[in-house]
Amino acid sequence: MPRAYPRPPPGMRGAPAGYLVAIDGRRTTVGQDGAIGLWRQGYGWASGVRAGRPATPVRFLGRRSVVVGGPVGVRRFYDPRLRRAGAIPMPVGRVLFGQGSVHGLDDEQHHRHKARYLDLLTPAAADELRSRTRHQWEQAARTWEPGRPFVLFDEAVRVLTATMLPWAGIPAGPDEVSRRARQLAAVLDGFARPGPSYALAATARRRLDHWAAGLIRAAREGGLRVPPGSPLDVMAQAREPDGRLPSPRAAGVALLNVVRPAVAVAWFVAFAGVALVHQPYWRERIAAGDDAALRAFAHEVRRRYPFVPVLAARARTGQDVLGVDVPAGGYVVLDVHGTDHDPAHWPDPDRFDPGRFLGPPPEPGTLVPQGGGALRTGHRCPGEDVTLVLLEEAVRRLALLPLELPEQDLTVDLARVPTRPRSGVLLSVAP
Numbered sequence: 115m116p117r118a119y120p121r122p123p124p125g126m127r128g129a130p131a132g133y134l135v136a137i138d139g140r141r142t143t144v145g146q147d148g149a150i151g152l153w154r155q156g157y158g159w160a161s162g163v164r165a166g167r168p169a170t171p172v173r174f175l176g177r178r179s180v181v182v183g184g185p186v187g188v189r190r191f192y193d194p195r196l197r198r199a200g201a202i203p204m205p206v207g208r209v210l211f212g213q214g215s216v217h218g219l220d221d222e223q224h225h226r227h228k229a230r231y232l233d234l235l236t237p238a239a240a241d242e243l244r245s246r247t248r249h250q251w252e253q254a255a256r257t258w259e260p261g262r263p264f265v266l267f268d269e270a271v272r273v274l275t276a277t278m279l280p281w282a283g284i285p286a287g288p289d290e291v292s293r294r295a296r297q298l299a300a301v302l303d304g305f306a307r308p309g310p311s312y313a314l315a316a317t318a319r320r321r322l323d324h325w326a327a328g329l330i331r332a333a334r335e336g337g338l339r340v341p342p343g344s345p346l347d348v349m350a351q352a353r354e355p356d357g358r359l360p361s362p363r364a365a366g367v368a369l370l371n372v373v374r375p376a377v378a379v380a381w382f383v384a385f386a387g388v389a390l391v392h393q394p395y396w397r398e399r400i401a402a403g404d405d406a407a408l409r410a411f412a413h414e415v416r417r418r419y420p421f422v423p424v425l426a427a428r429a430r431t432g433q434d435v436l437g438v439d440v441p442a443g444g445y446v447v448l449d450v451h452g453t454d455h456d457p458a459h460w461p462d463p464d465r466f467d468p469g470r471f472l473g474p475p476p477e478p479g480t481l482v483p484q485g486g487g488a489l490r491t492g493h494r495c496p497g498e499d500v501t502l503v504l505l506e507e508a509v510r511r512l513a514l515l516p517l518e519l520p521e522q523d524l525t526v527d528l529a530r531v532p533t534r535p536r537s538g539v540l541l542s543v544a545p
């Protein structure tokens with residue numbers, strides 16, 4: 115049986131990730147629009163509204179809507195009576211995914227675009243990314259001097275960018291990797307936070323779009339030698355059904371949607387670093403080469419730690435959603451974080467316990483950190499295997515080192531989306 119480490123190590127300021135989280139006192143007031151509740155409360159909003167029910171009526175962005183969750187809610191969320199067009203508020207979608215991205219498409223157009231991602235993110239691609247990212251972590255680990263703390267989140271952003279760009283067929287020296295890493299992280303950090311972070315995210319998105327459009331143009335015009343079959347090649351050459359090439363800007367958005375989400379794995383890596391130090395039993399198993407333990411650890415990181423709070427779709431026509439009457443255009447909001455922490459399926463849900471994943475696979479619709487439903491025809495994330503690979507290789511490398519958590523602020527603010535331990539996770543290799 116895995117040993118539990120229910121108490122944070124002494125001498126640590128703030129609440130260590132994995133034990134306690136700081137939720138400020140803000141609460142949704144009666145009659146308040148759900149979007150405001152989501153913005154103010156972040157990860158706690160949807161499960162607070164739902165209170166364990168599969169569906170609860172809310173007003174969302176001024177419309178009669180519903181919040182759903184749990185396996186029944188997940189199944190209903192991926193029902194074709196809902197659409198994605200117009201489901202993501204424009205200021206959020208444009209900055210995070212880019213204009214016209216696959217996330218907001220429906221039906222045949224969606225399936226056609228989705229197929230490009232599925233054709234790229236194959237098991238062979240995951241293998242290739244595993245060896246590339248392993249190499250990058252080896253390089254990074256060489257710079258970690260004993261006793262000198264490094265910021266794990268920053269390392270992860272750089273390693274992941276350095277892994278993804280060459281794999282995607284994008285030429286990038288060290289300076290280019292650093293610049294694009296900063297921009298990709300800025301987009302992910304600020305897309306949902308009104309204020310200076312959003313301004314930084316919007317600026318980074320403009321620069322990335324401009325850069326990616328230039329890469330597409332160069333690939334099409336032959337100014338760049340592009341490896342055949344690489345994401346850059348595939349996105350540059352993909353045509354519309356009438357034979358037209360999409361604009362370089364649109365193709366660039368599609369290309370960035372292969373690279374940008376992989377950098378999001380840095381948020382999981384940061385949480386994983388803390389969990390590794392707190393869980394010597396699992397660290398030792400992983401360091402000893404136990405691959406089942408490594409995979410279970412990565413799954414538990416995706417389940418336990420917050421990344422996506424909710425997903426949204428819209429009713430194509432007026433319809434009943436699990437007993438709630440939703441008019442045409444009303445929102446159906448999926449409680450992702452609450453579903454991953456549903457005590458009916460995950461006993462003691464806030465406890466970090468990779469042992470949950472050593473048995474049979476979870477029931478469909480109970481683990482949805484990257485969405486659920488059908489991969490090819492629905493919007494489920496096509497990057498789950500790649501996410502696991504990238505996360506596993508980070509954890510494997512870290513597990514081999516005698517790591518310590520120097521004094522720092524590891525508070526996790528659940529009102530902030532996306533969130534992570536405030537310090538970015540300072541680690542140091544024991545001298």
Ligand code: HEM
Pocket residue numbers: 216217218228231235371372373375376378379380382421422425483484485486492493494495496497498500501
């Ligand atoms: C931290 C890691 C990741 C998280 C939390 C994550 C999460 C998600 C979620 C929640 C969705 C939407 C599901 C839905 O709308 O039903 C999604 C879609 C998507 N993800 Fe990921 N993802 C991650 C990593 C990746 C990676 C590594 C890739 C590619 C290399 C990727 C590519 C995509 C694409 C292209 C879509 C759009 C799918 C569609 O609309 O049909 N993601 N992801």
